[in-house]
Amino acid sequence: MSKSIGIRILLFIPTLFVLSICLFGLQESARGDQVASLCGIDGTVDERVYLDCIKTYNLDQAAFYISVSPQFVDAEVLRTIFPAGKKQTIEQLAYQTGDWDGTIHWMQLMDELIERDYSLQAELQVQINALRSKYWSGLSLVGFQNQLEQINHPEVDVLISQIQNLSTELTQSSPSFSDYLPQIDWNGSANRFHHWWSKAIVFEFGQSYSGRSVNALIKGAILRTLLLNLIAFTLAILLACSLVIWSSRKLNEQSRHPLDGWSSIFLAIPRFWLATVLIFLFANQARFAALGFFDIGAFTLTSSGISLIGLIKVYTLPIICLAFPITWSIYKHLRDKIKAEWKMPYVQSARAKGIPESKIIRQYVLPNSINPLLTIVGSLISRLLAGSIIIESIFAIPGLGGLLFDAFLSNDWPVLYALCFIAGVMTLSGYLLSDILYFIFDPKLRKGGMKYV
Amino acid sequence: MSKQQSHIRSFQSKAYAFAKFWLKVIVFIALALEFLASDKPIVANYEGKLYLPAIGQELFDLGCNKRYNVIRRVDWQNHQGFKLMPLVPYSAQSLDFANNGFKSPFESQRVESWRYRHWLGTDKLGRDVLAGILTGCRISLKVALIVGFVAGLIGLILGGFAGYFGNRTIKWSITQIVLTILLIPVTFYAMYMLGKSTLMVTGDFTFKTILSLLGIFGISISGLWLFQKKLSPLIPSTRRKLVYIPVDQLFNMLIVLLSALPVTLILLAILGVFKSPGFNLTMLLYAGIFWIFIARIVRGEVIRVKEKNYILSARQLGLSHWKIFWRHIFPNIKDQLLVTMAMTVSSALLLEAALSYLGIGMAAGEVSWGILLNQGKSNLNAYWLSIFPGIFLIATVFSINTFAEQEKRGA
Numbered sequence: 064m065s066k067s068i069g070i071r072i073l074l075f076i077p078t079l080f081v082l083s084i085c086l087f088g089l090q091e092s093a094r095g096d097q098v099a100s101l102c103g104i105d106g107t108v109d110e111r112v113y114l115d116c117i118k119t120y121n122l123d124q125a126a127f128y129i130s131v132s133p134q135f136v137d138a139e140v141l142r143t144i145f146p147a148g149k150k151q152t153i154e155q156l157a158y159q160t161g162d163w164d165g166t167i168h169w170m171q172l173m174d175e176l177i178e179r180d181y182s183l184q185a186e187l188q189v190q191i192n193a194l195r196s197k198y199w200s201g202l203s204l205v206g207f208q209n210q211l212e213q214i215n216h217p218e219v220d221v222l223i224s225q226i227q228n229l230s231t232e233l234t235q236s237s238p239s240f241s242d243y244l245p246q247i248d249w250n251g252s253a254n255r256f257h258h259w260w261s262k263a264i265v266f267e268f269g270q271s272y273s274g275r276s277v278n279a280l281i282k283g284a285i286l287r288t289l290l291l292n293l294i295a296f297t298l299a300i301l302l303a304c305s306l307v308i309w310s311s312r313k314l315n316e317q318s319r320h321p322l323d324g325w326s327s328i329f330l331a332i333p334r335f336w337l338a339t340v341l342i343f344l345f346a347n348q349a350r351f352a353a354l355g356f357f358d359i360g361a362f363t364l365t366s367s368g369i370s371l372i373g374l375i376k377v378y379t380l381p382i383i384c385l386a387f388p389i390t391w392s393i394y395k396h397l398r399d400k401i402k403a404e405w406k407m408p409y410v411q412s413a414r415a416k417g418i419p420e421s422k423i424i425r426q427y428v429l430p431n432s433i434n435p436l437l438t439i440v441g442s443l444i445s446r447l448l449a450g451s452i453i454i455e456s457i458f459a460i461p462g463l464g465g466l467l468f469d470a471f472l473s474n475d476w477p478v479l480y481a482l483c484f485i486a487g488v489m490t491l492s493g494y495l496l497s498d499i500l501y502f503i504f505d506p507k508l509r510k511g512g513m514k515y516v
Numbered sequence: 517m518s519k520q521q522s523h524i525r526s527f528q529s530k531a532y533a534f535a536k537f538w539l540k541v542i543v544f545i546a547l548a549l550e551f552l553a554s555d556k557p558i559v560a561n562y563e564g565k566l567y568l569p570a571i572g573q574e575l576f577d578l579g580c581n582k583r584y585n586v587i588r589r590v591d592w593q594n595h596q597g598f599k600l601m602p603l604v605p606y607s608a609q610s611l612d613f614a615n616n617g618f619k620s621p622f623e624s625q626r627v628e629s630w631r632y633r634h635w636l637g638t639d640k641l642g643r644d645v646l647a648g649i650l651t652g653c654r655i656s657l658k659v660a661l662i663v664g665f666v667a668g669l670i671g672l673i674l675g676g677f678a679g680y681f682g683n684r685t686i687k688w689s690i691t692q693i694v695l696t697i698l699l700i701p702v703t704f705y706a707m708y709m710l711g712k713s714t715l716m717v718t719g720d721f722t723f724k725t726i727l728s729l730l731g732i733f734g735i736s737i738s739g740l741w742l743f744q745k746k747l748s749p750l751i752p753s754t755r756r757k758l759v760y761i762p763v764d765q766l767f768n769m770l771i772v773l774l775s776a777l778p779v780t781l782i783l784l785a786i787l788g789v790f791k792s793p794g795f796n797l798t799m800l801l802y803a804g805i806f807w808i809f810i811a812r813i814v815r816g817e818v819i820r821v822k823e824k825n826y827i828l829s830a831r832q833l834g835l836s837h838w839k840i841f842w843r844h845i846f847p848n849i850k851d852q853l854l855v856t857m858a859m860t861v862s863s864a865l866l867l868e869a870a871l872s873y874l875g876i877g878m879a880a881g882e883v884s885w886g887i888l889l890n891q892g893k894s895n896l897n898a899y900w901l902s903i904f905p906g907i908f909l910i911a912t913v914f915s916i917n918t919f920a921e922q923e924k925r926g927a
Contacts, residue, residue: 350897
């Protein structure tokens with residue numbers, strides 16, 4: 064048994080590793096400029112400020128332990144080029160020509176041309192500005208040739224002819240097949256994934272794009288979501304169990320109950336639609352003054368402290384919306400299971416003894432049927448997180464779901480992927496825990512070998 | 517049978533009948549949308565000639581119906597000659613400036629005749645809600661087809677593979693395993709380099725690029741196959757020690773990895789990468805996640821079926837794996853596959869509606885039930901924007917679920 068558990072724990076670590084590689088990869092390739100979002104700078108800032116910024120956030124390091132690039136790109140130099148559009152221009156030029164040294168030389172000449180002081184010649188200044196905006200927005204070499212030919216001024220003639228000569232030289236070369244062969248570097252622990260992963264494993268997620276630390280954001284939101292969801296889930300389980308006991312009380316005479324049909328209709332009702340309808344009916348003072356009892360929005364502490372009425376006003380509707388689909392899916396599950404269990408011999412013998420049917424349901428059948436339900440407890444936290452995304456954004460509750468949704472809308476990737484990581488870790492460890500519990504409590508598995516399921 | 521029981525049984529059969537009827541209606545609306553809701557007439561007489569503007573215009577936009585250039589800019593609403601308007605004389609995008617600003621279905625509307633009335637009200641810009649709902653049927657059918665087929669295909673292939681071969685059927689030598697493991701990164705690097713260099717040199721992807729990417733993939737797969745089947749038996753060292761490939765276990769690890777996050781979270785995490793994901797791409801992403809639910813069921817079913825005696829005898833007769841799978845296993849898991857596909861489609865519809873409702877995933881200008889509901893969210897007093905699309909959504913999901921359940925019971 065200990066061997067099986069050991070294998071599971073051994074498998075847990077690579078799974079977690081692969082999951083975090085996937086999430087980190089997505090975060091790295093997410094839309095938007097990472098440097099600009101992290102440091103709040105744009106292309107007009109001084110190069111030293113930029114270099115300081117990327118050094119602070121380790122952005123000058125490689126993304127992963129191994130970096131692979133074609134022969135004609137020096138990724139380490141490429142990472143320090145800014146702004147993002149210029150980086151794209153340079154990378155494009157390198158791919159078109161296959162000549163890294165020539166490309167870098169070209170970049171130096173262009174930088175020299177652009178960074179000179181032209182404040183005395185207004186016309187030239189305009190032309191150079193147009194050139195810079197092209198140079199900084201990732202355009203191809205051909206576009207620059209036309210632009211350069213238009214500039215005709217004694218002060219920059221030498222430099223421009225140099226650039227043009229170099230450009231013609233560069234356009235004649237193109238990468239050969241052997242240039243595409245990968246150049247593999249081992250970066251050691253000086254890479255961004257290592258920094259991210261070694262912090263994330265102890266739930267330390269650094270800074271969000273909004274300037275606050277991700278941990279503080281999560282800490283401010285987690286309690287509300289947990290409380291909301293725990294109440295909703297407990298309510299759903301209690302309601303589903305009592306409903307199923309009630310509807311199964313005459314299981315012998317009638318195998319079907321009206322609630323079965325209704326439950327499949329209720330299951331088709333999406334949470335968000337229910338929320339809209341409930342808000343329309345019960346939080347709509349202007350239209351239905353008599354019904355509009357509830358409020359929408361965060362419950363804030365007033366000077367008089369927590370008032371129960373205020374809590375009820377804010378959290379009743381979201382709890383109903385969260386609990387509604389869970390109730391009916393548990394009901395359906397239990398009901399099917401109880402119908403199957405009812406044919407078992409132990410039920411028949413219990414009935415033969417004369418035990419009342421409601422007691423058989425409560426004490427014998429229900430505990431047996433509820434067992435498989437416990438497997439979902441493993442993924443409960445991430446499920447709750449997913450469920451509260453919609454409800455919290457509708458009811459404007461600043462919980463984890465709302466945080467995640469806002470992070471997605473405002474492109475705040477560290478928050479989004481940190482929440483995904485937490486949810487993933489919770490689910491995976493939930494699976495591991497329930498597996499171990501099964502091994503400990505289920506004698507059938509204890510005897511036999513293991514099967515990774 | 518007691519009285520109540522017969523009453524309930526009739527509820528179930530009624531639900532099944534309703535489900536079949538409703539699904540037919542949705543498919544009909546989705547296919548015949550142009551004849552049901554369009555701001556152009558079905559048949560019209562323009563300068564002595566008969567035209568079919570409602571569908572003809574679509575063909576013209578595709579570039580294969582030059583004759584319709586003449587009627588491109590005709591104002592059909594004020595057209596005096598003969599015209600036969602569709603049932604709803606508005607399309608989902610047509611703006612009715614006389615009736616903008618949330619006209620309720622019940623209040624008086626400024627329309628020429630009852631024929632032009634907005635039966636289910638209008639939205640802020642004066643767009644007809646009924647036309648929007650009918651257009652949403654087409655979107656829903658698209659969702660169902662794309663997600664159902666793609667997810668079903670992936671689920672069938674991977675689940676079938678894992679279930680059929682299990683952990684102890686395929687045997688490879690160490691050389692074969694090492695070569696395969698090496699080939700995977702090489703192939704990915706080649707595809708990445710090809711894609712990136714085309715993107716860098718020409719500026720965008722063309723059909724040719726995608727073809728050559730697929731070509732590289734195909735070459736490496738067929739090279740692998742050639743090696744496994746033809747070359748490795750010739751090399752003596754590859755026959756020395758054979759190891760089982762735990763296909764099923766690898767499959768299970770993939771499933772565990774993919775189910776570590778709930779579907780909504782995976783979708784948000786992946787959608788963050790794309791600048792403007794279109795409808796088709798989003799649907800493919802849905803399919804790329806939902807296949808795990810199908811694959812699990814397929815795997816279980818294949819394992820159940822492959823223990824049967826007729827499969828053993830087929831194997832004894834020397835039938836190939838391919839033939840055993842398609843002739844003897846697939847027909848027996850087909851019904852279950854369809855049921856699971858239907859359940860997957862219904863949850864994909866719900867998810868699509870939920871994400872559109874939050875304003876994620878759909879491009880601007882698209883109309884679906886979720887987008888109508890989104891408008892209803894921001895204007896709660898315009899209840900017709902929430903109630904009617906919601907009823908359509910609920911009825912469709914309920915129908916698919918009921919249909920699937922009934923089929924499962926029959927299967």
